[in-house]
Amino acid sequence: MEVSRFRADTREAVTDNMTTPYKFHGGVHPPANKAQSTRTAIAQMPLPAKLVIPFHQHVGNTAKPLVVAGDHVLKGQLIGLPEDGISSAIHASTSGTITEIGMQVVAHASGLPDLCATLVPDGKDEWIQREGINFRTSLNADVRQVLRLAGVVGLGGGVFPSDMKLRVGKHKVKTLVINGAECEPYITCDDMLMRERAGEIVKGAEIMRWALEADRILIGIEDNKPEAIASMQLAAAASNDDIRVVAVPTIYPGGGAKQLIRVLTGIEVAAGVRSTDKGVQCFNVATAQSIYRAVAFGEPLVSRIVTVTGNVQRAQNLEVLIGTPVSDVVAYAGALPDTDSYIMGGPMMGLPLPNAGVSIVKAANCIIAASPKLFPPAPPAMPCIRCTRCAEVCPAELQPQDLYWFAKSKEFGKAQEYNLFDCIECGACSYVCPSSIPLVQYYRFAKSEIWAREADKTSSDAARERFEFRESRIEREKQEKAEKLAAKEKAAAEAKLQAAKLAAEQAAASPDATMPAISTPAVAPPANDAQAKIQAAIEHAKLQAAAVKPKNTEQLTPQQLAEIADIELRRARIQELAGTDVETKE
Numbered sequence: 001m002e003v004s005r006f007r008a009d010t011r012e013a014v015t016d017n018m019t020t021p022y023k024f025h026g027g028v029h030p031p032a033n034k035a036q037s038t039r040t041a042i043a044q045m046p047l048p049a050k051l052v053i054p055f056h057q058h059v060g061n062t063a064k065p066l067v068v069a070g071d072h073v074l075k076g077q078l079i080g081l082p083e084d085g086i087s088s089a090i091h092a093s094t095s096g097t098i099t100e101i102g103m104q105v106v107a108h109a110s111g112l113p114d115l116c117a118t119l120v121p122d123g124k125d126e127w128i129q130r131e132g133i134n135f136r137t138s139l140n141a142d143v144r145q146v147l148r149l150a151g152v153v154g155l156g157g158g159v160f161p162s163d164m165k166l167r168v169g170k171h172k173v174k175t176l177v178i179n180g181a182e183c184e185p186y187i188t189c190d191d192m193l194m195r196e197r198a199g200e201i202v203k204g205a206e207i208m209r210w211a212l213e214a215d216r217i218l219i220g221i222e223d224n225k226p227e228a229i230a231s232m233q234l235a236a237a238a239s240n241d242d243i244r245v246v247a248v249p250t251i252y253p254g255g256g257a258k259q260l261i262r263v264l265t266g267i268e269v270a271a272g273v274r275s276t277d278k279g280v281q282c283f284n285v286a287t288a289q290s291i292y293r294a295v296a297f298g299e300p301l302v303s304r305i306v307t308v309t310g311n312v313q314r315a316q317n318l319e320v321l322i323g324t325p326v327s328d329v330v331a332y333a334g335a336l337p338d339t340d341s342y343i344m345g346g347p348m349m350g351l352p353l354p355n356a357g358v359s360i361v362k363a364a365n366c367i368i369a370a371s372p373k374l375f376p377p378a379p380p381a382m383p384c385i386r387c388t389r390c391a392e393v394c395p396a397e398l399q400p401q402d403l404y405w406f407a408k409s410k411e412f413g414k415a416q417e418y419n420l421f422d423c424i425e426c427g428a429c430s431y432v433c434p435s436s437i438p439l440v441q442y443y444r445f446a447k448s449e450i451w452a453r454e455a456d457k458t459s460s461d462a463a464r465e466r467f468e469f470r471e472s473r474i475e476r477e478k479q480e481k482a483e484k485l486a487a488k489e490k491a492a493a494e495a496k497l498q499a500a501k502l503a504a505e506q507a508a509a510s511p512d513a514t515m516p517a518i519s520t521p522a523v524a525p526p527a528n529d530a531q532a533k534i535q536a537a538i539e540h541a542k543l544q545a546a547a548v549k550p551k552n553t554e555q556l557t558p559q560q561l562a563e564i565a566d567i568e569l570r571r572a573r574i575q576e577l578a579g580t581d582v583e584t585k586e
Contacts, residue, residue, distance in 0.1 A: 058088040102115070205243065386401060
């Protein structure tokens with residue numbers, strides 16, 4: 001394949017005859033069905049009567065609503081603020097009035113509702129004020145903040161916030177891969193985008209290369225897209241960056257990120273390993289174009305190119321506002337009367353929609369109108385015959401038949417041992433199975449069960465930790481109370497012991513020793529009459545004390561009489577001292 005690359009040092013286009021040196025294991029060749037939707041240029045979808053814009057259109061946390069019913073908004077206005085961590089912004093797709101913030105059915109396999117904003121257009125399609133930045137004179141963090149607030153996510157189906165993928169990590173990114181393979185049948189939005197807007201894709205790739213400080217850019221395009229390859233070659237030749245456009249073999253799932261990295265660089269990205277750990281980062285061509293529009297013009301992601309094909313009169317690619325009902329899109333393309341269902345994405349990995357009332361989201365690269373003739377019902381599944389065809393086509397080099405048995409028997413531990421989560425759910429195994437076993441459905445079931453059990457375990461672990469923390473807190477509080485009470489009792493006991501020691505020392509003092517005066521509160525000197533009354537009371541008390549005869553004093557032993565005499569002597573001494581003290585104070 002002839003590949004053009006622009007060499008910055010000589011500023012001239014260089015042409016190499018280069019063939020793709022690497023291959024990945026497996027793959028299939030389903031009918032492409034792409035020609036139907038590439039006959040006309042990308043068209044602009046008219047404004048719908050209403051837009052239903054989900055606040056969760058990306059991997060990570062749901063955006064926080066910034067509007068309420070009754071608010072008038074402009075096109076590109078921020079209506080959903082990214083929450084902490086992995087998240088992305090949501091914007092008004094056109095100008096109009098927010099009529100409702102509530103739960104509505106969205107494009108999800110479960111058919112469950114999610115938080116959405118209903119926007120009724122005013123027909124003016126009036127933009128907010130926009131302003132871009134010069135990325136070459138800005139910081140990496142500034143560029144990433146622009147992309148975060150512009151709501152730019154991976155438009156190849158992954159919808160991972162692009163600002164997170166542009167962080168410079170501990171491993172240097174040597175190669176930036178731009179994915180233009182678009183391998184799945186029916187989908188042609190990337191093909192038409194590369195044909196018509198190649199320059200914007202290349203400029204977006206330059207921004208990403210600068211942000212990641214990568215050495216080179218490789219753009220991989222399947223060789224069944226000659227017009228897109230030629231257009232991208234011309235755009236790459238006009239760039240000052242080292243950009244190489246490589247034609248890769250047309251095989252499904254050659255557009256998978258890991259498979260394309262393998263084909264372009266020979267690097268094998270194992271399960272659980274990030275491509276950046278191997279020095280490679282991968283972005284879709286539509287993502288690159290959106291990054292350019294956001295950085296250069298301050299234009300948030302409010303629309304995307306959608307392939308409308310299948311059982312329609314006019315299969316084509318439309319630029320559709322985010323939030324447009326699928327029913328409006330297929331009606332514009334002329335859905336045929338026998339259409340009975342719709343698929344978002346391709347027939348291999350696409351998502352069956354719950355109904356045509358759901359809206360176009362950022363991940364909606366294709367809408368296929370299905371009919372019994374176009375997609376007949378699958379025949380009943382037969383027993384596995386162990387033909388190993390599924391293993392031969394598996395791009396992840398797994399053992400699909402073993403995973404099937406483990407999933408069916410709910411031996412999820414064994415399924416994990418056989419690397420269940422390496423499965424990319426491409427559907428190649430189901431496509432070639434002669435027994436018509438829906439293998440991918442079993443793998444998805446096993447994964448969901450494992451995730452649910454892990455979530456339950458995480459929840460129970462958190463509950464146990466909360467219980468143990470509560471018990472330890474209660475025990476700690478009890479211990480602290482007991483320690484405080486013991487300290488208080490100890491202090492009181494020490495005070496009593498100190499008082500007893502002091503009293504014993506005073507009592508044991510010799511009668512001839514000078515006794516310290518008993519400390520009494522200071523009082524004001526009484527008046528003359530009051531002093532006389534007090535002195536009379538004291539004398540009366542002395543006389544009464546002297547007149548009282550102790551009881552039970554008969555028949556005492558000489559030792560007891562001596563002890564009583566000693567006590568009386570000390571008492572008289574104390575009274576004398578007390579009388580002297582009173583006279584002194586007077």
